[in-house]
Amino acid sequence: MNSNYQAKIDGLKEDARHIRRNIWRALHGAGGGHMGGSSSAADILAALYFHHLNLRPKEPDWQDRDRFVLSKGHANAALGATLARAGFIDDSVLDQFYVYQSNFGMHPDIKMAGVEMSTGGLGHGLSVGLGMALGARMQGKDFRTCVMVGDGELQEGSNWEGAMAAAHLGLSNLTVILDYNKIQQSGTVTQMMGLEPAADKWAAFGWAVREIDGHDMSAVVEALDALPYAEAAPSLIIAHTIKGKGVSFAEDSFLWHNNMVTDEVYAKALAELGEPG
Numbered sequence: 137m138n139s140n141y142q143a144k145i146d147g148l149k150e151d152a153r154h155i156r157r158n159i160w161r162a163l164h165g166a167g168g169g170h171m172g173g174s175s176s177a178a179d180i181l182a183a184l185y186f187h188h189l190n191l192r193p194k195e196p197d198w199q200d201r202d203r204f205v206l207s208k209g210h211a212n213a214a215l216g217a218t219l220a221r222a223g224f225i226d227d228s229v230l231d232q233f234y235v236y237q238s239n240f241g242m243h244p245d246i247k248m249a250g251v252e253m254s255t256g257g258l259g260h261g262l263s264v265g266l267g268m269a270l271g272a273r274m275q276g277k278d279f280r281t282c283v284m285v286g287d288g289e290l291q292e293g294s295n296w297e298g299a300m301a302a303a304h305l306g307l308s309n310l311t312v313i314l315d316y317n318k319i320q321q322s323g324t325v326t327q328m329m330g331l332e333p334a335a336d337k338w339a340a341f342g343w344a345v346r347e348i349d350g351h352d353m354s355a356v357v358e359a360l361d362a363l364p365y366a367e368a369a370p371s372l373i374i375a376h377t378i379k380g381k382g383v384s385f386a387e388d389s390f391l392w393h394n395n396m397v398t399d400e401v402y403a404k405a406l407a408e409l410g411e412p413g
């Protein structure tokens with residue numbers, strides 16, 4: 137393997153580790169929050185912001201920027217940690233998580249630099265994202281739009297209306313990334329209302345689909361580099377992930393979808409995530 141490429145992948149892994157540390161830092165400051173779905177998304181966010189998306193952190197409203205919508209808005213600690221590392225917001229904002237009148241809330245707020253859509257009520261990001269993608273086409277612009285959804289979130293019917301519309305419109309400038317950690321708020325997705333066969337469903341709706349391990353940085357980068365997967369269809373990346381990834385006691389358990397972060401829990405989490413880089 138090319139050594140430049142390996143250095144790039146190693147750098148992105150370090151970005152993801154940094155994001156995970158700051159997720160726990162933000163949640164510790166607030167006393168708790170959504171560590172599970174924030175941590176499962178960290179590798180993908182690192183690859184998006186530090187490799188794929190065309191952005192200007194010092195000019196967040198630059199008209200030709202790529203758009204990213206975190207539809208699973210409860211993972212906002214991960215988005216904030218990413219935006220801080222990318223330079224959209226100051227690192228000190230991470231200590232303002234869930235503080236009264238802070239722009240860095242439990243869910244994304246468009247008042248914060250780099251946030252494209254206020255989300256939190258699940259099921260709306262795809263429809264708004266497709267509007268952004270359609271807007272790009274209507275304006276003759278080549279910016280791309282990417283939306284991250286959760287697997288539990290896909291139980292909201294509005295997603296399927298959006299999926300149908302995006303395919304009908306042939307929006308190849310739209311990508312959805314499914315953070316497929318298999319767990320939602322109170323149990324597994326299979327127990328609540330299963331998604332399978334997920335890839336076949338989206339393909340039947342007219343999407344071009346790829347499946348990857350969402351924690352394998354090379355696989356994430358390759359999947360992003362290969363976009364779009366079809367000339368006249370939107371693309372879906374099904375990223376198989378682990379809820380709570382990176383901190384063993386929080387991994388793969390709905391109990392750590394959203395939980396308190398005491399001093400003791402925080403110390404244990406940081407010990408597993410390693411020293412700051």
Ligand SMILES: Cc1ncc(C[n+]2csc(CCOP(=O)(O)OP(=O)(O)O)c2C)c(N)n1
Binds near residue numbers: 173208285379
């Ligand atoms: C419309 C709506 N219903 C319910 C909730 C409460 N809620 C917040 S997170 C969550 C579970 C989401 O599960 P999933 O999409 O799998 O998220 P992840 O595992 O990636 O954190 C629920 C039900 C909400 N935010 N919006």
